[in-house]
Amino acid sequence: MKVKKYKAENMQQAMQLVRLELGDDAVILNSKAVKTSKFFGLLSKKGVEVIAAVDEEPSTPIMKTKNANMRPESRIQDSKERISSPTSKVEQDKLFDSIQEMKKMMKSLTKEKQRDPLLPDYFIHLEEKLSKTDINPLQVEAMMDRLYEKWLENRTLPYKSMLELVEAEVLQSLEEVSFDHNPYKKKFICLVGPTGVGKTTTLAKLAANASLKKGKSIGFITTDTYRIAAIEQLKTYASILEAPIEVCYSAEDFLAAKNKLSHLDVVFIDTAGRNFLNERFVEELKEVLNFKEEMTTFLVLSLTSKLSDMKKITDQFWNVGIHQFIFTKKDETTSVSSMYEISRTYKKGAAFVTDGQNVPEDLIPFTKELMVRSIMEEIQE
Template identity: 90%
Template sequence: MKVKKYKAENMQQAMQLVRLELGDDAVILHSKAVKTSRFFGLLSKKGVEVIAAVDEEPSNQIVKTKTAHMRPEKDMQVSKETISSPTNMGEQDKLLDSIQEMKKMMKGLTKEKQRDPLLPDYFFHLEENLSKTDINAVQVEEMMDRLYEKWSENRTLPYKSMLELVESQMLQSMEEVTFDQNPYKKKFICLVGPTGVGKTTTLAKLAANAALKKGKSIGFITTDTYRIAAIEQLKTYASILEAPIEVCYSAEDFSAAKNKLSHLDVVFIDTAGRNFLNEHFVEELKEVLNFKDEMTTFLVLSLTSKLSDMKKITDQFWNVGIHQFIFTKKDETTSISSMYEISRMYKKGAAFVTDGQNVPEDLIPFTKDLMVRSIMEEIQE
């Protein structure tokens, strides 16, 4: 895979160089307007910066042949810079997925779409509703193309059949997403995530569910020593459930607490909610907790958050070893499609979704079918 950065006076010139050097299979990963300085910064000129990639690196011979015949236009100033590929295999996989999606998107933008004027209004209504969700634009386009092909066979396709076809395609897109139906199979259950997503309340719901509905002996460990209120809140839940609780300030405290509570069926671990967009805080957390131990780790994300923020948070926690997601505050938003997109993107399902503050009632065990049905309800509103 070859990734390069280009600077040119305009997009047309940049695209010309991309095609000449990387070929027709190249895709644009990013572009932005820039200013180039001349004469010690006294004069500046507007231009564009483009990052392009091709997943099969052409041979040097081909590149030389193409560039040998290249003649830049007059006053055309272009600079190129090779960007080293990511060393992390997970990052490479994500980048390759992005390239494939960009390819599909570019093909969709360049091809003429002559749709039959006899298409029913509900086709366009469904397309509009899907485009308003957080579902990847390429996937939405593919689903609508499939609906159009199916409708074109007989110039008819009922609205209900269209919905069933969309639901089927969404389920198919999640074939590789894992949904574990037994969240209590390991002794230690840890919740991680940013501040304000409701980790402590969610932990209490999980613990109450395990104790009251599953009949398990439980205990608590909290490493959230940054907020006194969080410790007191968890102590209150522990008192109600008649469960022991240990407060840990260091890795040594955490190790001692684990040994002390090892006789219990399940131990629930609360962590501090901090600005985990800062990688330093994630490293601090890893120093205290041994995530490779007999532990199931859930990343808690709020459905009121933007999809872009969810991605950043997930990327920061990825090396911790996330088993599944828990999505909170379903009752506080009208759009929940972000959980489908995040789950599909990272191939990790949702163990639970919360839709209220009641303990333990507002905790919904989630499955792949339930997630897709929830999204289908959203696009029909």
């Protein structure tokens, strides 16, 4: 593996130097604009610096003089000797490791490093900001490639125009994702999700909204019998809203509670927050609740969670029949791109986002446009 650095006045000259020494099989690893100085730094001019590599013997450079001056039969014999002399195992391993390492390095290089060195700084800045979000890296790369092609058309593309193009692409990527923030189409509304995401408070916000703003008759069912505090909290909300509440310890209790509250417009169901990374807890929940009934089920996820954990939780609940997501704790983080990635990946929108503890105020009916706006705000912070 041969790696060399070249400096030239422009990219065309640099490429000529690379081809001349390394041949047509050479690969450009990096290129950037530099300043070259003369006369002890008193004079300087712009140029380019290119790093290139080649895996094998250059295909175009001229043969070495020593070999060229040999008689034909001598060159043949010399070639036979080189072919018949096997490289040692250690040397082969070193060569293999070197090639593998170089391939890894080349694969990890961003597109930016292979692009025109005269790209504006704000292009690189935008790419860096996008790469720090939870948006799929392949999607980020594809977006930046399209922006680069757009910039190449006339070597100019204002930062504002770049942001507008990114915004349009993010919105288009949600084309197949449905956002419906009217959860009151079915009689039963159930919230599921891991512990600590704020399900009970969110349920109270939904119930207060239905009762106070929509004028619906409401009731509560809770299966969260693992925490006394959770039951008491929901009982407090039920008392404030003058709504009946039923506590269920088994599937029989749940069926009886449903029948008892069937005369109401909407019944809100609270569930226990468990470590749902363990599939057993999901199965236990399914034993108590019949998700095939007239029920809308929301998976509640906290935006303070890691994207990888959010995906694992979603995978565990997928067979339950998730209608949409509710994302909580937006006010506790500046990174909200995880909700975009979850919605885009699973083709399920966010019905609501919560951004505080106030009931029922801190409940935002969400749309594609609001999600895209949140992403753009994160990028521009």
